[in-house]
Amino acid sequence: MSIVFEKTSFLTDTSMHYCPGCTHGIAHRLVAEALEELGVKGHVVGVAPVGCAVFAYNYFNCDMQQAAHGRAPAVATGIKLTDPDNIVFAYQGDGDLASIGIAEIIHAATRGTNITVIFINNAIYGMTGGQMAPTTLIGQKATTCVYGRNAETNGNPIKVCELLATLTGPSYIERVSLGDVKSVKQAKKAVLKAFQNQIDGKGFSFVEMLSSCPTNWHMTPTQATSFVSNEMQNMFPLGVFKEVE
Amino acid sequence: MGKVTFKKELCKGCGLCVDACPKKILAVSKTESNNKGYFIAECLDAEKCIGCAFCATMCPDCVITVEK
Amino acid sequence: MAEKKLMKGNEAIAEAAVRAGCRFYAGYPITPQNEIPEYMSWRLAEVGGHFVQSESEVAAINMVFGSAGAGGRAMTSSSSPGISLKQEGISYICGAEIPCVIINMVRSGPGLGGIQPAQCDYFQATKGGGHGDYRMLVYAPSSVQECVDLMYTSFDKAEKYRLPVMILGDGMLGQIMEAVSLPPMRDLNTIPKKKWATTGEGFGDTRRIINSLYIVPDELEAMNIKLQNIYDSMAVNETLVEEYLVDDADIILTAYGTVGRIAKSAVDILREQGVKAGLIRPITVYPFPTASFQKAASGKAKEFLAIELSMGQYIEDVKLSVEGKKPVRFFGRSGGNIMSPEDIVAFVTKENK
Numbered sequence: 137m138s139i140v141f142e143k144t145s146f147l148t149d150t151s152m153h154y155c156p157g158c159t160h161g162i163a164h165r166l167v168a169e170a171l172e173e174l175g176v177k178g179h180v181v182g183v184a185p186v187g188c189a190v191f192a193y194n195y196f197n198c199d200m201q202q203a204a205h206g207r208a209p210a211v212a213t214g215i216k217l218t219d220p221d222n223i224v225f226a227y228q229g230d231g232d233l234a235s236i237g238i239a240e241i242i243h244a245a246t247r248g249t250n251i252t253v254i255f256i257n258n259a260i261y262g263m264t265g266g267q268m269a270p271t272t273l274i275g276q277k278a279t280t281c282v283y284g285r286n287a288e289t290n291g292n293p294i295k296v297c298e299l300l301a302t303l304t305g306p307s308y309i310e311r312v313s314l315g316d317v318k319s320v321k322q323a324k325k326a327v328l329k330a331f332q333n334q335i336d337g338k339g340f341s342f343v344e345m346l347s348s349c350p351t352n353w354h355m356t357p358t359q360a361t362s363f364v365s366n367e368m369q370n371m372f373p374l375g376v377f378k379e380v381e
Numbered sequence: 382m383g384k385v386t387f388k389k390e391l392c393k394g395c396g397l398c399v400d401a402c403p404k405k406i407l408a409v410s411k412t413e414s415n416n417k418g419y420f421i422a423e424c425l426d427a428e429k430c431i432g433c434a435f436c437a438t439m440c441p442d443c444v445i446t447v448e449k
Numbered sequence: 450m451a452e453k454k455l456m457k458g459n460e461a462i463a464e465a466a467v468r469a470g471c472r473f474y475a476g477y478p479i480t481p482q483n484e485i486p487e488y489m490s491w492r493l494a495e496v497g498g499h500f501v502q503s504e505s506e507v508a509a510i511n512m513v514f515g516s517a518g519a520g521g522r523a524m525t526s527s528s529s530p531g532i533s534l535k536q537e538g539i540s541y542i543c544g545a546e547i548p549c550v551i552i553n554m555v556r557s558g559p560g561l562g563g564i565q566p567a568q569c570d571y572f573q574a575t576k577g578g579g580h581g582d583y584r585m586l587v588y589a590p591s592s593v594q595e596c597v598d599l600m601y602t603s604f605d606k607a608e609k610y611r612l613p614v615m616i617l618g619d620g621m622l623g624q625i626m627e628a629v630s631l632p633p634m635r636d637l638n639t640i641p642k643k644k645w646a647t648t649g650e651g652f653g654d655t656r657r658i659i660n661s662l663y664i665v666p667d668e669l670e671a672m673n674i675k676l677q678n679i680y681d682s683m684a685v686n687e688t689l690v691e692e693y694l695v696d697d698a699d700i701i702l703t704a705y706g707t708v709g710r711i712a713k714s715a716v717d718i719l720r721e722q723g724v725k726a727g728l729i730r731p732i733t734v735y736p737f738p739t740a741s742f743q744k745a746a747s748g749k750a751k752e753f754l755a756i757e758l759s760m761g762q763y764i765e766d767v768k769l770s771v772e773g774k775k776p777v778r779f780f781g782r783s784g785g786n787i788m789s790p791e792d793i794v795a796f797v798t799k800e801n802k
Contacts, residue, residue: 181519191662
């Protein structure tokens with residue numbers, strides 16, 4: 137027998153702090169596996185956000201910078217333009233990217249800066265204890281919309297892939313899900329494609345991953361992943377929203 | 382014809398591997414726990430493992446190594 | 450003799466930055482510093498550098514964070530309101546020990562304020578406008594030539610201490626044209642490589658992390674103590690001040706930046722009128738030239754006159770240094786108004802009646 141699946145060398149040995157069943161861990165693994173398979177070791181710089189993934193610099197086995205809340209795309213732009221030969225990625229959550237950092241992501245995308253952004257959409261602010269996020273679903277409860285989000289007072293969820301797809305700059309935009317095995321395998325392909333675009337110099341690539349938050353959704357890990365595969369996917373349809381040949 | 386091994390200290394007992402296994406041979410132990418105090422996942426019937434790695438695909442903490 | 454060129458302040462400082470090895474600039478339009486991004490937008494391309502007009506000053510400072518963190522010589526510039534937007538980024542840059550250069554061509558405030566020159570950002574620049582205990586090395590040039598000279602060494606200083614250097618100018622400095630001699634183009638190979646920078650090569654234990662998050666209190670306290678030691682050593686080695694006719698002066702005028710230059714003219718006029726005036730002009734406003742004031746305060750001088758384009762910010766550091774030994778008076782203009790040498794002379798002579 138030979139090994140068909142093992143931990144990638146692009147993740148450090150540090151055990152991750154994420155809550156049990158949180159699919160951030162899967163997202164980290166997919167990014168790391170893709171970087172390993174694409175053979176870019178020694179030419180990678182990642183940017184961690186502020187949020188649950190703030191400690192990502194302890195997990196990705198490459199040079200890392202930790203950016204101010206919402207500013208990872210700007211930091212990544214500075215890194216990329218300082219050494220365009222490097223593969224540069226920003227890893228962000230929905231509060232980081234779709235709320236405080238919405239200007240940075242839109243302008244990095246419309247500039248077409250040749251970076252890859254991994255966007256983890258779990259419809260909640262995790263690190264700070266479960267507040268409503270820009271992608272919180274209508275009716276979904278959070279600590280700042282305790283009766284469930286309603287459009288009149290809390291506004292509507294933002295569909296980031298669709299938003300960015302209206303821009304000319306991006307070369308590749310796909311939304312994937314981490315809710316089940318089939319989806320995770322598709323997500324891996326998307327990440328590989330996004331990084332390949334960067335390697336080929338096609339410009340800004342973006343992968344949104346629907347992800348779970350068992351703790352702040354008050355669900356078991358299994359309930360949370362099925363919430364991703366069902367309610368989340370209904371609101372945020374999967375698929376490729378932009379692809380430039 | 383498949384085999385799974387668990388890095389016990391990385392497991393958080395979340396059970397996502399248990400749901401993902403098509404052969405339903407994984408379970409979160411009710412007795413064995415690791416240094417962090419999590420009850421850890423284990424394989425109940427190794428012969429039935431087909432090495433599909435579905436469990437490892439859904440594991441957020443890279444606990445499982447799969448051979449085939 | 451180096452080539453002499455008639456240049457506008459903003460453009461001269463941009464050229465000096467490029468000659469100092471700056472190869473990344475991110476900025477946003479705001480009067481009165483627009484010529485800096487404008488100049489950089491075409492000049493950097495000529496030397497293989499990169500220019501980004503960012504979506505905001507917030508994005509600009511964070512691009513500089515990334516670029517400088519990756520080992521580049523990176524800078525940004527703005528004017529007062531834009532510098533306010535950069536404060537969080539500056540705090541992160543200090544917390545992550547990243548060297549870079551930030552130019553503030555100060556304009557009158559607060560709020561949208563005006564576009565005329567002012568010095569009402571002194572507190573923000575020298576006491577730290579953002580969160581946390583941090584400081585910047587802050588230069589206050591008073592002429593276009595001094596802008597060029599200080600800019601030319603700013604990256605070396607920033608990298609020596611691994612912190613941001615601010616050049617605290619004002620709208621007048623940015624807009625006036627003066628003859629300047631420009632330094633030679635720096636050979637990039639003479640710039641030392643930065644072991645700590647995220648150049649992309651790190652893997653396993655050779656990884657570099659640019660980070661300002663310290664979740665363990667003892668580690669963050671150790672970091673703060675380390676930064677304080679850096680600031681203390683900067684005070685010993687980097688303080689710059691101009692003293693003019695101070696030793697026998699009865700009254701010491703003190704001002705920084707362009708007002709320092711105006712005050713110097715006032716000293717000459719007063720001397721002609723038989724008034725023994727002198728000037729202390731800080732060139733670094735952080736670290737502050739405390740020793741010059743302490744020496745003068747324990748000397749012949751009877752009083753100090755702090756002169757600035759604000760309602761009284763710089764005067765506080767003067768008073769802190771003089772420690773009550775002698776009276777410190779204040780003469781300030783605001784809103785974009787600028788006092789002339791004659792205004793200062795009138796103020797002094799009226800005071801002495």
